[in-house]
Amino acid sequence: xxxxxxxxxxxxxxxxxxxxxxxxxxxxxxxxxxxxxxxxxxxxxxxxxxxxxxxxxxxxxxxxxxxxxxxxxxxxxxxxxxxxxxxxxxxxxxxxxxxxxxxxxxxxxxxxxxxxxxxxxxxxxxxxxxxxxxxxxxxxxxxxxxxxxxxxxxxxxxxxxxxxxxxxxxxxxxxxxxxxxxxxxxxxxxxxxxxxxxxxxxxxxxxxxxxxxxxxxxxxxxxxxxxxxxxxxxxxxxx
Amino acid sequence: xxxxxxxxxxxxxxxxxxxxxxxxxxxxxxxxxxxxxxxxxxxxxxxxxxxxxxxxxxxxxxxxxxxxxxxxxxxxxxxxxxxxxxxxxxxxxxxxxxxxxxxxxxxxxxxxxxxxxxxxxxxxxxxxxxxxxxxxxxxxxxxxxxxxxxxxxxxxxxxxxxxxxxxxxxxxxxxxxxxxxxxxxxxxxxxxxxxxxxxxxxxxxxxxxxxxxxxxxxxxxxxxxxxxxxxxxxxxxxx
Numbered sequence: 001x002x003x004x005x006x007x008x009x010x011x012x013x014x015x016x017x018x019x020x021x022x023x024x025x026x027x028x029x030x031x032x033x034x035x036x037x038x039x040x041x042x043x044x045x046x047x048x049x050x051x052x053x054x055x056x057x058x059x060x061x062x063x064x065x066x067x068x069x070x071x072x073x074x075x076x077x078x079x080x081x082x083x084x085x086x087x088x089x090x091x092x093x094x095x096x097x098x099x100x101x102x103x104x105x106x107x108x109x110x111x112x113x114x115x116x117x118x119x120x121x122x123x124x125x126x127x128x129x130x131x132x133x134x135x136x137x138x139x140x141x142x143x144x145x146x147x148x149x150x151x152x153x154x155x156x157x158x159x160x161x162x163x164x165x166x167x168x169x170x171x172x173x174x175x176x177x178x179x180x181x182x183x184x185x186x187x188x189x190x191x192x193x194x195x196x197x198x199x200x201x202x203x204x205x206x207x208x209x210x211x212x213x214x215x216x217x218x219x220x221x222x223x224x225x226x227x228x229x230x231x232x233x234x235x236x237x238x239x
Numbered sequence: 240x241x242x243x244x245x246x247x248x249x250x251x252x253x254x255x256x257x258x259x260x261x262x263x264x265x266x267x268x269x270x271x272x273x274x275x276x277x278x279x280x281x282x283x284x285x286x287x288x289x290x291x292x293x294x295x296x297x298x299x300x301x302x303x304x305x306x307x308x309x310x311x312x313x314x315x316x317x318x319x320x321x322x323x324x325x326x327x328x329x330x331x332x333x334x335x336x337x338x339x340x341x342x343x344x345x346x347x348x349x350x351x352x353x354x355x356x357x358x359x360x361x362x363x364x365x366x367x368x369x370x371x372x373x374x375x376x377x378x379x380x381x382x383x384x385x386x387x388x389x390x391x392x393x394x395x396x397x398x399x400x401x402x403x404x405x406x407x408x409x410x411x412x413x414x415x416x417x418x419x420x421x422x423x424x425x426x427x428x429x430x431x432x433x434x435x436x437x438x439x440x441x442x443x444x445x446x447x448x449x450x451x452x453x454x455x456x457x458x459x460x461x462x463x464x465x466x467x468x469x470x471x472x473x474x475x476x477x478x
Contacts, residue, residue, distance in 0.1 A: 007246060007391050014389040150253040152246050152391070154417045178393045178441050182425060189428040202417050 002140045003164055005179035007157060008147030009109035017142050022116035023130060023163065025123065026146035027155040028203045029084050029212075030106020032123040032219040033069070034236055036086040039227045041095035044235035047107035051077050054102045057234075065097040072104060074210045085215050098235075105146040110231065113144055119231035120239075124159050124194055126225040131166035133228050133239070141167075143180065154186070154201035155219075158194070161187025162222075195220035241379045242403055244418035246396060247386030248348035256381050261355035262369060262402065264362065265385035266394040267442045268323050268451075269345020271362040271458040272308070273475055275325040278466045280334035283474035286346035290316050293341045296473075304336040311343060313449045324454050337474075344385040349470065352383055358470040359478075363398050363433055365464040370405035372467050372478070380406075382419065393425070393440035394458075397433070400426025401461075434459035 004020075006012035025031055034045050046061070048054050051070070054077075058066045069082035069089070076083035082093070084103050101107050113119045118137075122130040134141055143164065145156035161183035168174040168184070176184065190197060195217060198204045204216045229236040243259075245251035264270055273284050285300070287293050290309070293316075297305045308321035308328070315322035321332070323342050340346050352358045357376075361369040373380055382403065384395035400422035407413040407423070415423065429436060434456060437443045443455045468475040 008250065010249065011247065011389055011391070148417075150250055151416070152250070152418045152421060154421060157421065177390070178387075179391045182391065182393060182396065182421070185428070186421060186424060189424070 001138065001173065002175045003143065003168065003180040004177045005143040005145065005160055005183055007145050007152045007179055008150055009105065009112040009144055010147070010150050012109065012112045012142070012144040015142060017113060017116040020116050020140045020142045021134065021137055022113035022119040022142045022144055023122045024106070024109045024113055024119060024144050024146065025156050025159050026106030026109060027123050027159045027219050028198060028207060029086060029215055029219055030101070030103040030146065031121045032125055033084055033086045033089055034101065034121045034229055035123050035126045035225050035227060037089040037094050037099050038229045038236065038238050039225045040089050040091045042089070042097055042099050044237050045099045045101055045229065046235050047110040048100060048102050049108050049111055051102055054100045057100045061098055063098050066100060067094060067097050068100050070102040070107070074207060074212070085212060086218050087215065105148055109144050109146040116142060121229040121236055122159070122163060124162065124220060124222045126228055127159065127163050127166065128223040129226050129228045131163055134167050148203050153203055155198050155203055157183045157186050158190065158197045194222055240377065240412065241414045242382060242407065242419040243416045244382040244384065244399055244422055246384050246391045246418050247389055248344065248351040248383055249386070249389050251348070251351045251381070251383040254381060256352060256355040259355050259379045259381045260373065260376055261352035261358040261381045261383055262361045263348045263352055263358060263383045263385065264395050264398050265342070265345030265348060266362050266398045266458050267437060267446060268325060268454055268458055269340070269342040269385065270360045271364055272323055272325045272328055273340065273360045273468055274362050274365045274464050274466060276328040276333050276338050277468045277475065277477050278464045279328050279330045281328070281336055281338050283476050284338045284340055284468065285474050286349040287339060287341050288347050288350055290341055293339045296339045300337055302337050305339060306333060306336055307339050309341040309346070313446060313451070324451060325457050326454065344387055348383050348385040355381060360468040360475055361398065361402060363401065363459060363461045365467060366398065366402050366405065367462040368465050368467045370402055373406050387442050392442055394437050394442055396422045396425050397429065397436045433461055
């Protein structure tokens with residue numbers, strides 16, 4: 001089996017995803033927040049590309065209990081219920097509800113994954129559960145790091161490396177592309193904690209400047225969530 | 240000063256290059272070949288995007304001694320004088336001549352560097368000389384790895400890491416973006432030789448399959464060339 005990693009969602013748009021399982025990673029913060037929302041009992045999370053798409057999707061859904069979440073420039077979008085902080089997505093605030101989300105990088109990565117057979121959302125929070133699902137499926141995997149505005153992002157690559165290391169055990173016959181090898185090397189030879197890595201990368205420092213230091217800490221948690229959100233139609237739901 | 244690294248030329252097209260020095264790297268094989276051609280006494284190397292552009296540029300140049308070089312799918316283009324193997328660009332074959340080059344990734348990276356104040360061509364072959372020039376200039380640097388068809392390429396990232404490590408000495412005030420940090424980590428924590436890295440990356444294995452094993456070996460050479468080709472107008476010339 002193959003593991004093909006794209007370091008940005010823009011890079012992923014050049015990859016053939018048909019027949020593969022896609023794993024979308026945006027540690028700071030979209031997939032960490034989506035994983036948290038599903039764990040908190042949200043009925044579904046609908047990732048969309050723009051704030052306008054979000055408002056349209058909310059209208060079309062027409063269901064009771066639709067909430068809007070997301071960010072631009074790291075901050076909550078005007079008129080939205082929530083920003084992109086996992087702390088906002090509690091059982092009380094999103095339990096049983098439909099969450100429509102738009103973020104600068106992460107939700108667009110789900111659009112780039114459109115062609116894949118199955119698409120999962122992964123973060124450090126649920127990495128062990130995602131690894132178990134991938135090992136159970138035993139099929140070619142395309143790891144799509146969201147990146148930050150088209151640039152390689154060390155937080156996403158770290159999470160991807162941690163995930164790949166858990167599935168590519170010694171003696172297994174997985175074949176890695178250059179990006180996947182790089183991620184495993186970055187994760188495996190990194191002596192810091194997950195928080196050290198997230199807090200020192202460009203995106204983590206930016207979030208701290210915006211006052212989201214606690215979010216960076218939260219997103220550094222490893223194996224704190226068992227849910228593996230999976231895309232069904234346009235919605236991410238509990239697997 | 241800042242070092243901003245793009246892992247593919249497509250990523251570089253999102254970067255503001257005005258006011259910066261761009262360093263284009265395509266170890267396998269475009270910049271290794273260009274560096275070799277200039278060292279062999281070529282008057283100039285004109286990097287262009289397509290085979291058609293190459294034929295037009297050769298006509299426009301109208302100079303005596305214009306030769307065409309480059310590849311598609313790793314192989315020499317029909318009607319061209321040379322492929323993309325550094326072994327072809329000897330003092331005998333290109334000395335005093337204009338070389339018009341088009342390759343799948345590398346020559347396009349020079350187009351992506353268009354906005355930069357100064358653009359240099361770098362490979363492992365001339366890495367020490369490039370580092371000296373950058374230290375002398377003391378200005379913001381944008382390292383543009385060509386990548387391979389839009390994908391991150393471990394050979395380019397290794398060369399970039401080696402270059403950045405030579406300019407970012409302990410105590411210096413260089414600030415690195417995520418991509419530059421990753422390259423330094425990949426280079427610095429890699430225990431293999433430069434040949435091991437180039438031979439094991441996807442592009443190196445592909446070239447070996449095509450019969451270019453010796454080219455991979457040649458391009459692994461470190462500090463074998465003193466020339467630093469610089470872009471003047473549309474031509475790369477001896478600095």
